[in-house]
Amino acid sequence: MRRVLRLTPPRRAPGRRARLLAEATRLALATGLVLATGLVLTGCLPRPTAGNRLVVASRNRIDSVDPAGAYTFGAMQVLSAIGDPLYAIAPDGSIEPRLAVGLPELSGDGLTARVELRRGVRFHDGTPFDAAAMVFTLERFLAIGKLSYLLGDRVSGVRAVGPHTLELQLKRPFGALAELLSAVNLTPLSPTAYRDHGRRLLNERFVGTGPYRLTFFSDQQQRLEPFADYWGPKPANAGIDLVSLSNSTALFGALTSGEVDVLLSTSLEIDQQADLRRRARQGLLREGSGPALEISYLTLLTDQPPLDDPKLRQAVAYSLDRRTISERVTLGLRPPLRDLVPPSLPGAEPTAWVSYDPERARSLYREAGYCQGKTLALPLTFRSNIPSDRLFALTWQAQLREDLGDCVELEVSGMESTTAYRQLGEGAFTLILLDWMGDFPDADSYLVPLLACDREEGDRCLEGASAASGSFWASPGLQAELQRGAASRGEERRAVLQRIQRLTAAANPYVPVWLVAPRAWSQRQVSQPRFDGSGRAVLQELRREPTRP
Template identity: 40%
Template structure:
């Protein structure tokens, strides 16, 4: 919970290898790489629903799965102690029957569990099974195991009561328990042993059971003994496509019922424009992912506050929204997205968008002029086309608004190399993205602003800001983060996050850029299609209506 999450970026690059490629490039891909996947489910087999995606997954073992789309599948195959209410960021019990009872010191969580639940193999669910599942998540030491690093003990304290002891208080712990991989798995089908994973099987308690796992297709069937609301369909075929172009064409021709992740900007726009004529459903939702600039505060002249403020002031998010992303993102003015009610858009109020006058004033104050311009390297991930387009646009904005006063030198590097070198201080400015593990403001603040060891201000030696390549260090911010993790009162906690966002805009170690949007496309014959704030698609509500 307090360990930085750099593997998330590597995960995202597996599932989003060419995020939002341009349509022109996709046409080339279509010619040279026709199709990795031909549909194995006939379009006439109408008792099942076909979902198309370009996502790539390597495992469905919840103790090791750490990709966005694998999480989506686990969301439908399994149940967790808590989940998010439909179309909401509010927690509700799932395998639990109530929110936890928390001890006065914030360390002990007592959770009552649901009765009458069985696993897909018929094994009864109880507190021992839930404890086994969480202990396996930790001890098998898979990619996401660090999420429970601050858990001390997990004990069944009754047949249907679970008690979890933390090493230190963490107010967002119930939200963390909604993470897709923290689902119950059958003790008779899995073992606790480091590295002992079952990547192509899944035995849980969810509304679907896994019946086949192939290279190009995964098949789910409705679980007839599911304790909750039964699925509105008999089963789901998830079809994997080798490129966004292939997925786009499959949806347009009706070969798939739904398309989700990762169509290109032009393709999304074309489907939006053709929706009325073709009866396509376009489900659009503010995403949980964010993009931001990390500023290396140990790299002169970024050690000067005025320089960091000037860069933040000249950023013009609405131009990026319109010219690069065709409206398929939302401007972001805090590291906390607008889907959470604690967000305070501090950068909009304090520094604005494309505020050339303020940026010029700050740069002059920092000692720069047209004869002595500020020249800065601006780094982006070269394998992500839209990152490059955003960087080019930002350079053009600075040139147009400030002339020669601020000059960005654009430099690209492949994602994996970038992540390895961030904490080495190699990059003055870097455009990056972030996808949370759970929906709580803590997961947008602590992984950025916390410094666990720093000898002097902005000289972080260990912790989140160190690994982010910002090296930001503030005793006050560290204290506020600690208090926010202890505070259980929502109103007081909201105020703490407000103070943290104020510190963010006062110190500018990061510049929030934009918040993602998620898109799900469904044929007119599909009912019940929806997108959740967690980027999840509930399969059980999908229904085929042929008449």
């Protein structure tokens, strides 16, 4: 079930605590705005025209359009327009066959799956799409894909058993196979076009089956032209120019000055998102939003002091005032989250983690030996290049100082995100704020990357995803539960996934913070942006239309 965002905080008297939090937020906002420099250079943008060709802006610099090498949100957005998956996820969460003609047919033991493919589909180079092309694509992805684990952890082999019949051998039963095959990284490629790149990346060119052809590529601009021989509905526009601008201020200015037709909200600062939402309500712009599939969470280092003490981890969980922080930091645009799985996905457990309770937190800090003349110094690392992270850190610091200052002191420090990611698996951070969006919309793609462990010792993960994610947490029987959840379906699977989250919430190796939904804004003369069930804007539906008075 999708949550309704509260846009206006309730009115109340500005007491000392509220003033402290407001001052921390103003300080962080001022810092973020000083850092957000740069103006829109109109000469660098394709000018919007009176025709039906559109300019779509974001902050997504793209290094590769090779599905085997792409992994960023921006690259996935481009690939969703120039490639086709076997399956797509509709906005309501249902599965839609695309290049497949029906759902996978599973053998009795669940280890063999057959997928019938659509006939009459052609690649952008005019060659036919068939099962052999799909095998070529999947084997190439297994061999060189940066996200090859998506397939490699679950599939042992693929083969064509007919001109348009694909067979997959699974390592173990997997109930969300169709959702996995909706991952845009698995979009088919023309074996002819990629003959010389079967085992190496082709970063600047793409030949697939999607509604657009890629006719120009650089890391800051991509030009998409409608594919005349596309098998499905033709794009509603005459083409798309995707452009990347350097920062949030430049993006905001480009939309409000009419330099671009559509703006995707990735990396746009919160106050500017709120301003655009206000303009949309006034009829000056159009706004669209997609399913909230990105989660933000705290990772707690569980195998070293001080957070190797489960009581202290639970105290930290009780110390997080999500509602106030969401209102102060995100103006209510990002609702509080007490779950590692987005609430819209089957298997979510929306109240798994405890809610804010300062008295319960104080009691736990006392049991651990604090609050009686001794204060826990708790270091929190935030990603310095992400404005909302800085806002969160300073606001939570102020909240703890006011409510639990005799028990715990948050020591905040920033680190550039790529540096932080490199050090995460080394156990470098006692407490760090991160975010995650699954590679495909299913609970498995949220729980496994955070909880899977290949080698464990008691409650410590020595090797595996849990260690790489910086928590190093393990629990006896958890890996068997993860496999049981992956293999089951329906209500049985839902129950297992919810049980996994309750078990994790009791140990608090992670503490969910808030939920992020993608947004986009368009000019009044452009149709309202719409998103698919994987959280990507549907570019082929955008069109210029008469402005209503």
